[in-house]
Amino acid sequence: DAKTTQPPSMDCAEGRAANLPCNHSTISGNEYVYWYRQIHSQGPQYIIHGLKNNETNEMASLIITEDRKSSTLILPHATLRDTAVYYCIALTGGGNKLTFGTGTQLKVEL
C-alpha cells in the first residue's frame, strides 16, 4: 500500500472549516484513500473513504485531486469535539491491514 504524508499538527478555530491535507504520490489505481480519526485514549473512528470521486457524508467531505496524488479531508464546521489525531491511509479494495502513520494532530480552539 502507498505511503501517505501528513503534517504533524494543525490548529482550527471552532466553527470554521478544518482542511486536512494528505499526500499519496505513489498511490496505485486500485488503492482507496481512507480517513480515520482517534480521539485521545479511544479506538480509531472511521470517517470516510474514496477512490477517484469526491465524497461527502454526515461527518466530512473528501476531495481527491484529479491525479490522485493528494487529498483533503474537510470538516465543514469544526467543534471542540473534533480535536483528535487524523490518519490518512491508502488501501487496496481487498486490503486487510491498515497502515497508520503518525497522522495529523488537529486542535480545535475557541
Add this chain to the structure above:
Amino acid sequence: DTGVSQDPRHKITKRGQNVTFRCDPISEHNRLYWYRQTLGQGPEFLTYFQNEAQLEKSRLLSDRFSAERPKGSFSTLEIQRTEQGDSAMYLCASSKTGTRKLHTQYFGPGTRLTVL
C-alpha cells in the same frame, strides 16, 4: 448495530504473567483484526481472521502471542510471559466483506495493558 466491544478495558499485570483479552465484533462481521498501539504511534497491524481462519500474522506477533477465533464470532488474544515492552493499547476491529463499504474496519475502544 452495537459496536465492537473489548474486555477488559484496562489490565495491569506483572512481568512474566499471562494475559488474555477478548474482542466481540459487530454482529455479522466476518473479518476481525488485532492491532497494537504504543504511546505516540499509530496502530500497528498484528493479525486478522476471516470467520475462524487466521489468514495473516505480522512479524510483530512473536511466539508469545496467540490469537483465536474458534467459532468465527468473538476472538481472544493471549500474551504469555509478558514483558514490559508489551505495554500498549491492543485494538480490535471488524469488517464485513461484500458490502459497498468494502472492508471498512470499525474499531473497538481498546484494552490498555500495563506490564510492571
